[in-house]
Amino acid sequence: MQDMRDDEARKLHATTGVDFIALRQKYMTANVEAQQKEQDQNHSDSRCDTHKGSQQNRSESPLQQRHLCTETAALDKYVICKECSGLGIRKELYNHMVLERSCEHCDGDGIAPRK
Structure with a gap:
């Protein structure tokens, strides 16, 4: 037309x-x-x-x-926790065992508030 x-x-x-x-x-x-x-x-x-900038391609x-x-x-507002790499679990060696603990930095969520 x-x-x-x-x-x-x-x-x-x-x-x-x-x-x-x-x-x-x-x-x-x-x-x-x-x-x-x-x-x-x-x-x-x-x-x-x-x-x-990318609206033209969408x-x-x-x-x-x-x-x-x-x-x-x-x-x-959030960033991936660098202490646990976003897993929410920290692994620690204790003698011959590997202990899995909840990350204290992000409270086990895997993300932390941006500072």
Whole structure:
């Protein structure tokens, strides 16, 4: 429909009674307005600078992108525990045995709050 010429649109208008030129203009302006709104929303969300560069390669909706940004912001509060490497268990040698103890640094969760 985008590459339809005006003379073809006039012929179709004569046979079908539908004004394709007016329809094309209507939906072109609606599409431009929707793109401008989406760009404004993307620029106003300053929490998600990491995802802005890769938005062109994504096929996700703006709602999914905002959800991704919210998840990223929540995950930025935590870091993998370096004492237990995220396992939540520390292994200690005691004579000839290996003792498994809960990590005191992360309370056995494997993640610790970011400092």
